Amino acid sequence: xxxxxxxxxxxxxxxxxxxxxxxxxxxxxxxxxxxxxxxxxxxxxxxxxxxxxxxxxxxxxxxxxxxxxxxxxxxxxxxxxxxxxxxxxxxxxxxxxxxxxxxxxxxxxxxxxxxxxxxxxxxxxxxxxxxxxxxxxxxxxxxxxxxxxxxxxxxxxxxxxxxxxxxxxxxxxxxxxxxxxxxxxxxxxxxxxxxxxxxxxxxxxxxxxxxxxxxxxxxxxxxxxxxxxxxxxxxxxxxxxxxxxxxxxxxxxxxxxxxxxxxxxxxxxxxxxxxxxxxxxxxxxxxxxxxxxxxxxxxxxxxxxxxxxx
Amino acid sequence: xxxxxxxxxxxxxxxxxxxxxxxxxxxxxxxxxxxxxxxxxxxxxxxxxxxxxxxxxxxxxxxxxxxxxxxxxxxxxxxxxxxxxxxxxxxxxxxxxxxxxxxxxxxxxxxxxxxxxxxxxxxxxxxxxxxxxxxxxxxxxxxxxxxxxxxxxxxxxxxxxxxxxxxxxxxxxxxxxxxxxxxxxxxxxxxxxxxxxxxxxxxxxxxxxxxxxxxxxxxxxxxxxxxxxxxxxxxxxxxxxxxxxxxxxxxxxxxxxxxxxxxxxxxxxxxxxxxxxxxxx
Numbered sequence: 291x292x293x294x295x296x297x298x299x300x301x302x303x304x305x306x307x308x309x310x311x312x313x314x315x316x317x318x319x320x321x322x323x324x325x326x327x328x329x330x331x332x333x334x335x336x337x338x339x340x341x342x343x344x345x346x347x348x349x350x351x352x353x354x355x356x357x358x359x360x361x362x363x364x365x366x367x368x369x370x371x372x373x374x375x376x377x378x379x380x381x382x383x384x385x386x387x388x389x390x391x392x393x394x395x396x397x398x399x400x401x402x403x404x405x406x407x408x409x410x411x412x413x414x415x416x417x418x419x420x421x422x423x424x425x426x427x428x429x430x431x432x433x434x435x436x437x438x439x440x441x442x443x444x445x446x447x448x449x450x451x452x453x454x455x456x457x458x459x460x461x462x463x464x465x466x467x468x469x470x471x472x473x474x475x476x477x478x479x480x481x482x483x484x485x486x487x488x489x490x491x492x493x494x495x496x497x498x499x500x501x502x503x504x505x506x507x508x509x510x511x512x513x514x515x516x517x518x519x520x521x522x523x524x525x526x527x528x529x530x531x532x533x534x535x536x537x538x539x540x541x542x543x544x545x546x547x548x549x550x551x552x553x554x555x556x557x558x559x560x561x562x563x564x565x566x567x568x569x570x571x572x573x574x575x576x577x578x579x580x581x582x583x584x585x586x587x588x589x590x591x592x593x594x595x596x597x598x599x600x
Numbered sequence: 601x602x603x604x605x606x607x608x609x610x611x612x613x614x615x616x617x618x619x620x621x622x623x624x625x626x627x628x629x630x631x632x633x634x635x636x637x638x639x640x641x642x643x644x645x646x647x648x649x650x651x652x653x654x655x656x657x658x659x660x661x662x663x664x665x666x667x668x669x670x671x672x673x674x675x676x677x678x679x680x681x682x683x684x685x686x687x688x689x690x691x692x693x694x695x696x697x698x699x700x701x702x703x704x705x706x707x708x709x710x711x712x713x714x715x716x717x718x719x720x721x722x723x724x725x726x727x728x729x730x731x732x733x734x735x736x737x738x739x740x741x742x743x744x745x746x747x748x749x750x751x752x753x754x755x756x757x758x759x760x761x762x763x764x765x766x767x768x769x770x771x772x773x774x775x776x777x778x779x780x781x782x783x784x785x786x787x788x789x790x791x792x793x794x795x796x797x798x799x800x801x802x803x804x805x806x807x808x809x810x811x812x813x814x815x816x817x818x819x820x821x822x823x824x825x826x827x828x829x830x831x832x833x834x835x836x837x838x839x840x841x842x843x844x845x846x847x848x849x850x851x852x853x854x855x856x857x858x859x860x861x862x863x864x865x866x867x868x869x870x871x872x873x874x875x876x877x878x879x880x881x
C-alpha cells in the first residue's frame with residue numbers, strides 16, 4: 291500500500307507528533323474515563339482489599355490481619371468451590387466457542403433465508419439476562435415445564451423430573467442457560483471475522499480443488515484464530531463471574547451444587563452480612579482472574595505471532 | 601457463484617443444522633409465549649400439553665391492571681440503558697482515539713488498567729460500591745443504576761472502538777494536521793465523521809450490555825418502585841400466595857419487544873460494522 295510520498299512524509303509527521311504536546315493531549319482524552327473508573331471501580335476495589343483484613347459487619351469493623359484468608363483457605367468447601375468454578379468456566383466457554391463457531395459457519399453459508407436466520411439468533415443476547423432466566427426457569431419446571439413434560443412423553447423418564455432440585459442436573463441446567471446467553475454474541479463476532487477473510491484465499495484454494503472442510507480447516511480457522519482467542523478470554527472472565535443465572539435458578543444450591551466463587555462471595559457478604567469474609571473471597575477472585583489473564587495473554591501473544599498478526 | 605453452490609443433500613443438512621441451532625436459541629421464548637397464552641388453571645396441569653384450545657390473550661390485558669407500573673418499568677429499562685450508552689460513549693470516544701493513534705507515556709499500562717476492569721463485575725465490588733453510592737447521595741435514584749453500568753462498560757467500549765479506529769487510514773488526519781489544524785479539530789472534524797459506523801456499532805454493543813445487565817444494580821441500589829427497570833419490576837407478579845406466571849411471561853415478552861424489534865433490524869449493521877473493524881489493512 292505504501293507509496294513514495296507516504297514514506298517520505300511519515301517521518302516528518304511522526305516527529306511533529308512526538309514530544310510533550312502529544313502526551314498531554316492523549317492524557318486529556320483518557321483522563322475523564324480513567325477518573326470515572328477510579329471512583330467507581332478502583333476505589334471500591336481498594337476498599338474491598340482493606341475490608342478483607344477486617345471483621346466488618348453491619349455494625350463494627352476491627353482489624354484482624356489474615357484471619358479471614360486463613361479461615362477461608364482452611365474451609366473444606368473452598369477448594370471444592372474453586373474447582374467447581376473452573377469446571378463451570380471451562381465447560382461453558384468451551385461450549386460457547388464450539389456452538390458459536392458452528393452457528394457462525396451456518397450463518398455464513400450462502401443459503402436462502404440467511405438474513406432471516408441472522409436476525410433470529412439475536413434475542414437471547416439483547417434481552418435482560420434475568421428475563422431469559424425466567425423463561426428457562428419455567429422450561430426446567432418438573433411438574434409443568436417443557437423439558438420434563440417432553441421427556442415423559444417420549445418415555446425417557448417415568449415421572450416428573452425437577453431439574454433444579456438435584457446437584458448435577460441443576461449445574462448442567464445452569465450451564466446450558468449460560469451457553470444460551472453467551473452464544474449469540476460469540477456467533478456474531480465469529481461471523482464478522484469470517485466475513486473479513488479475503489475471498490481470494492477461498493477461490494485460490496477452490497481452484498486447486500480444495501473441498502469445503504479443507505478450506506474451513508486451513509483457511510477459515512487460521513484466519514479468524516486471533517478473534518477466537520481473544521473472544522475466549524473475554525468470555526472466560528465473564529463466565530467465571532456469571533452471577534444472575536445461578537442466583538435466579540438456585541442461589542448456589544441444592545446443597546452447594548451450583549455454588550461458584552462469585553455466588554459464594556455474594557452469599558457471604560450480602561446474604562450473611564460478613565463483609566470482611568466476603569471481601570476476602572472477592573480478593574481471591576481478582577487474584578485468580580489476574581493470574582489467569584496474564585498467562586492467557588502470553589498465549590494470545592504467541593498465537594498472534596504464529597498467525598502473523600502484529 | 602460456483603464456489604457457493606451446494607448439492608441438495610448438503611443444503612438439507614445445512615437447513616437441518618440451522619433448525620436445531622435456532623430451536624435451541626428460540627425455545628425459551630416459545631415456552632414463554634405458550635405460558636403467556638395459558639390460563640392459570642391450564643398451566644398447573646399435568647401431563648404436559650403443547651397446544652390447548654383454552655389459549656387466549658387475556659394475560660396481555662390483565663397484566664396492566666395487576667401491575668399498574670408495568671409501562672413505567674418498560675420505559676425505565678430503555679431509559680437507563682440509553683443514558684448508560686450516551687454517557688459511556690462520551691468517555692469512550694476520546695479515550696479510544698488516544699489509544700488508536702497517539703503515543704504517550706504509560707500508554708500500555710493505562711490500557712491494561714482499563715482492561716483489567718473486565719475482571720470485576722458489580723457483584724464482586726457490591727459492598728464498597730454501595731457505600732460509594734451512598735456517599736455520593738445516589739442511592740434510590742436513576743443515577744445509582746446508570747453510574748455503575750457506565751463504569752463497567754467503558755473498558756469494552758474502548759477496546760472495540762480502538763480496534764475500529766486503527767483501521768481508518770491515517771492519511772486524512774495527517775493531511776489535516778500538516779495543514780495546521782489543531783489536534784482537537786482534527787479529532788472532531790476529520791476522525792469522528794469517518795468513525796461514525798464504528799461508533800454506531802460500539803454504541804449498539806454498549807446498549808445491549810446496559811440493557812441486559814441492569815438487574816443486580818437495580819435490586820441492590822434502588823428501592824423506589826417508580827424507578828425500577830423491567831427485570832426487577834417483574835418481581836411484582838410474584839405474590840404471597842400465587843405467582844401469576846402467565847401474566848409475568850406476557851409482561852416480559854411485551855417489555856422486551858420494542859428493543860428486540862429495533863435490534864433485529866440493526867443486526868445487519870452490527871455484523872457489517874464488526875467486519876469492517878476486523879479487516880486488516
